[in-house]
Amino acid sequence: MTPRYYQSDAKKSIFRYFVKDKGNPLVVMPTGTGKSLVIADFIKSALTYYPTTRILMVTHVKELIEQNMDKLVTIWPNAPAGIYSAGLKxxxxxxxxxxxxxxTCAKKPELFASTNIILVDEAHLIPHKQNTVYRRFIDAIKKFNPKVKVVGFTATPYRLGQGMLTDEGGIFTDICYDIASMDAFNKLIAEGYLSPLVAKRPSMELDVKDVKLSGGDYVLNQLQAAVDQDEITERAVNEIIEQGADRKKWLVFAAGVTHACNVKDMFDMRNIPCAVVHSKMKDGERDQLISDFKEGKFRAMVNNNILTTGFDAPDIDLIAVLRPTLSTNLWVQMLGRGTRPLEGKQNCLVLDFAGNTKRLGPINDPVLPRRRGSGGKGAPPIRLCEHCGTYNHISKTHCEECGEEFPKQTKLKEHASSEELIRKTKEPEIHVFEVTNIVYNRHPGRNAPDSLKVSYTCGMRIFSEWMCFEHEGFAGKKARDWWKARSEQPPPDTITTVLNRISTLDAPAFIRVQTNQKYPKIMDYSFDVRGFPPYDVPTVIAK
Incomplete structure (x- = not known):
């Protein structure tokens, strides 16, 4: 099994990170892009390069343990690996x-005292709170080995009420690889690695205006009482059947155990083969029903908080959401059940009866949760210059750093967001160019610190980017990460120092560029003269 290009890039990003940084990184990949193969490939490479390394991969559900282990055995049949899980006996x-x-592992941390690297699948389940199973276990391992490293894998690098997983107070310090952004997500769809989501606005929306909040989300018993009403459920089920007439496999998210059972009964009354799974079932019964659903014995599966993670059924082509939430994490995980591609599957239809889209946004550009207590004033009044990466006040018409003119803002129609589950961008045209020369110059800022202008000559074309070492926030971090990829020395904090140390930088041999926009955007770099991986396939060089 050969990793896809982005899976290889993800694996390499972990090694690059540990060469230059001392924190605990996150790998962010959308559901369906193959995190389990990245984990397996990283483990195999780590033990190849460092034969005495001991690695522990932990997660919260037995299904993910099995999936990840199976992937390792597929690429490394004789791997020195075992399973430690009560759920798998x-x-x-x-x-x-x-x-x-x-x-299971947390009950016996001493068994893993010599662990060098802990890998966590579904890392968004690790809260900032110290007194949790994950935090207690990791802290216990650190007492045995203070130098142990933790690497997280997730499609959603944030938590409700906590903000980003890399915010102060968490286990993770940096994101070393991210292909869940809007452009990267759409590129994966264009390349066939993800299935598109399409939406039809349902004829009704669940009313939750009187449901109280707790911990940032709806109070569950009140939520179920508000939506579990026969008339509402009947209308929703009738519409699912109508809209899903030409769909093969339906997945329904309900707002509670009783609600899930009632939805299932409605399908039964209409002779639709349907199963329901929830937390009050015994494991064996639940596992058998899920297996039967995957094998096609049921057309519909209704669930309550069971099939949001660790569930792999690529032939799901309809998702019906009857579970309102304010959790971006839960929303993205629900939608992710439909993004796995399959031959013959054109897309996955989503019926959002819950109104989550207009609250939380599309899967590839969601509303990011804030840290609890940070206020609720809405999005910050800033806009990011796509040309040079500088933040500007939202009132500005031009970037104060590079002078780029911002597009005029237009008002959206009232229900536009409820129909947009994958935010559209112009389909990217990505080309690889061989770099023949690089020029570094100081770029004077307009009412802002100077930046570094980097110009790559590629035959008859020149592509430029701006690195803002003297800026705060995203632009400054972007510049420091750019430097770390090219030098073992710590990043400078002034343009003068940067220019004095230019000779220490490694120079990329190739660059990937998105060319179909006003200012071509440099997407990636290769410092290998063979081009971009896989190296056994010749790199197509644009002119």
Whole structure:
């Protein structure tokens, strides 16, 4: 099994990170892009380069443990690996590689005292709070080995009420790889690695205006009482059946156990083969129903908080959401059940009866949660210059750094967001160019610090980018990350120092550029004379 180009890039980003940084990185990849293969490939490479390394991969559900272990065995049949999970009835301690359930491993941290690297799948489940299973376990391992590293994998690098996982107080310090952004997500769809989501606005929307909040989301018993009404459920089920007439497999998210069972009964009354899974079932019964659904014995599956993670069914082509939420994480995870591609599957239809889209946005450009107590004043009044990466006040018509003119803002129609589950951008045209020369110049700022202008000569074309070392926030971090990819020396904090140390930088041999926009955008760099991986396939060089 050969990793896709972005899976190889993700693996390499972890190694690059540890060469230059000392924190705990996150790898951010949308659901369906193959995190399990990245984890397996990283483990195999780590033990190849560093044969005495001991690695523990932990997660919260047995399904993910099995999926991740299966992927490792596929690419490395003789891997020195065992499973430590009560849910899988295996406690194989002492292996150099262990795939474990966090609840089981946490009871015996001393068994993993010699661990060098902890990998966490579904890392968004680790809260900032110290007194949680994950935090207690990791802290216990650090007592045995203070130098242990933690690498997280997730499609959603944020938590409700906490903000970003990399905010102060969390386990993770940096994002070393991210292909969940709007442009990257749409590129994966264009390349066939993700399935598109399409929306038809349902004829009704669940009314939750009187439901109180707790912990930033709806109070569950009140939420279920508000939406679990026969007339509403009947209308929703009738519409799902109508809209799903030419769809193969339907997944329904309900607002509670009772609600899920009632929705299932409505399908039964209409002779639609349907199953329901929820937390009050025994594991064996639930596992059998999920297996039967995957095998096609049921057309519809209704669930309550069961199939948001660790559930892989690529042939799902209709998702019906009857579970209102204010959690961006939960919303993106629900939508992610439909993005796995499959031959013959053109897209996945989403019926958002819950109104989550207009509250939380599309899957590739969601509303990011704030840290609790940080206020609720809405989005900050800033706009980012796509040309040079500088933040400007939203009232500005031109970028104060590079002079780029901002597009005029237009008002959106009232219900536009409820129909847009994947925010559209112009389909990117990505080309690879061989770099023949690089010029570095100081770029004077307009009422802002100077920046570094980097111009790449590629045959008859020149592509430029701006690195803002003296800026704060995103622009400054972008510049420092750019430097770390090219030098083992710490990043400078002034343009003068940058220019004095230019000779220490590694120079990319190739660059990937999105060319179909006013200012071509440099997307990636290769410092290898063979081009971009896979190296056994010749790189197509644009002219």
């Amino acid at each position: 295996k406690k194989q301690a002492g292996y150099q590689i262990t795939y474990g359930g966090i609840q």
